[in-house]
Amino acid sequence: MNNRLARYVGEGRVEIVEEPLPSLPSGGLIVRTEACGLCSGELMSWYMDRKLPHVLGHEVAGIVEQSEDARFPVGSRVFPHHHAPCGQCERCESGRGVHCPTWRSTKLLPGGMADRFAVAKENLSDTHVVDDLRAVDAALIEPLACVCKSVRGGGRGKAAVIGLGVMGLMHMLLLEGATGLDLSPGRRDWASELGLDARSPEEAEDSAYDAIFVCPGSQVAFETGLRLAAPGATITMFAPLGPGEDLRVPQAAYFNDLTIRNAYSAAPHDTLEAIEALRAGKVRAEQVCSEFISLGELPEAYGRMKRGEILKPMVVW
Ligand SMILES: [Zn+2]
Ligand SMILES: [Zn+2]
Incomplete structure (x- = not known):
């Protein structure tokens, strides 16, 4: 079985390609994707063209399929943040986890817009079991965490x-x-x-x-x-x-x-605030996503969101 994924190939274009499945990282997870939102940041060509070739997707939720960490049992629904801080350095301790050197070096492999992805051990400091949320709402945790940070200050x-x-x-x-x-x-x-x-x-x-x-x-x-x-x-x-x-x-x-x-991005304390807001029903996916589509429909939806024709697509599996 191969892993289908959405790759940004430059000049505002996205392709669906197949690659081998990711292998289980030591101490980490393999997640079967359930929902992944397209982020407005992923539409900024000048920003994305610096990252080529780039697998899209960091607004993601899915089911743990393989686990080497007992906090995240097989079968549980998780939200993994694509960047996670070390939690121990001076920047982390002063609430600036987004600027921790570990934060930038961490990522999901290959990315969230894929049938399956690997979560490294380092990312588990900002990974959360969210069995009580719908997958489409859990996929809003990352962008909502950025908004929580913005609103709080x-x-x-x-x-x-x-x-x-x-x-x-x-x-x-x-x-x-x-x-x-x-x-x-x-x-x-x-x-x-x-x-x-x-x-x-x-x-x-x-x-x-x-x-x-x-x-x-x-x-x-x-x-x-x-x-x-x-x-x-x-x-x-x-x-x-x-x-x-x-x-x-x-x-x-x-x-x-x-x-x-x-207000740039979000750290673990923002993630927790976003999860609480979703649990309280303050935001629901249908309020901020105009379409729920399959992975195969993403290249076309990418162009439509970029042109401002649609609000936001979320890919569901
Ligand atoms: Zn984003
Ligand atoms: Zn740190």
């Missing part, structure tokens, strides 16, 4: 979320009573149907928000955030700008005492 008070793509929607679902802004009527309609307050950017009041989350990585989106910011507000940049682009921060940000912060 994003300031208190009246909140606004700029951009109502998947990550913006997750912010909205966690932040009760936030105002969501998007230029796209289709995205606003999707958010409104979820009962969220969705408006076009010009409908939002200037200088009225205390906690602003900028989900698209763009200067224009940041400037919308500046316009909405009340004195003393916090603006969180959730995504990077394009390659070679630098954020321009006007002097007014200083005199308005604005805090401008970044």
Whole structure:
């Protein structure tokens, strides 16, 4: 039996190929994939073209098929984070696990968009048994953990979320009573149907928000955030700008005492918070995924998400 997997081959294209099955890593797991979401970060060609050839998929959940760790018995449903910190270095101990050298060196083999993948022993420090979650919800743990980190440090008070793509929607679902802004009527309609307050950017009041989350990585989106910011507000940049682009921060940000912060990825304590939010039913896959597809349908869905025609596909097995 071979392992089917989705490989990013460059220039915005994905192919399904077959490779031998991964072998069980010492002290690790073999997982049979049940669900894997396509991440918006995997659509950024400038970022992905640096990683070639790259197997897609890190928003993943599946069933343990082989195990060398008693905490993760065969047959249990797990979420393994594709990067996991050592838990012992100074950065880990000060809550900066994302910047632990081990974090970057760890990954799933070959990746989550595959029939089966291996989880190395090092990744088990951020792997969790989630038998009580549906696989499609467990596959949201990784992106939701990034949003938990963003929201936790994003300031208190009246909140606004700029951009109502998947990550913006997750912010909205966690932040009760936030105002969501998007230029796209289709995205606003999707958010409104979820009962969220969705408006076009010009409908939002200037200088009225205390906690602003900028989900698209763009200067224009940041400037919308500046316009909405009340004195003393916090603006969180959730995504990077394009390659070679630098954020321009006007002097007014200083005199308005604005805090401008970044929220990149997520560490184990964020993962735990995301699992709790999913257990509490705050976010469900149907709220943020517009299609549930087979692996064979992914190359086509990849192009459609990249062109903004669909919100987000999740591959289910
Ligand atoms: Zn991602
Ligand atoms: Zn560490």
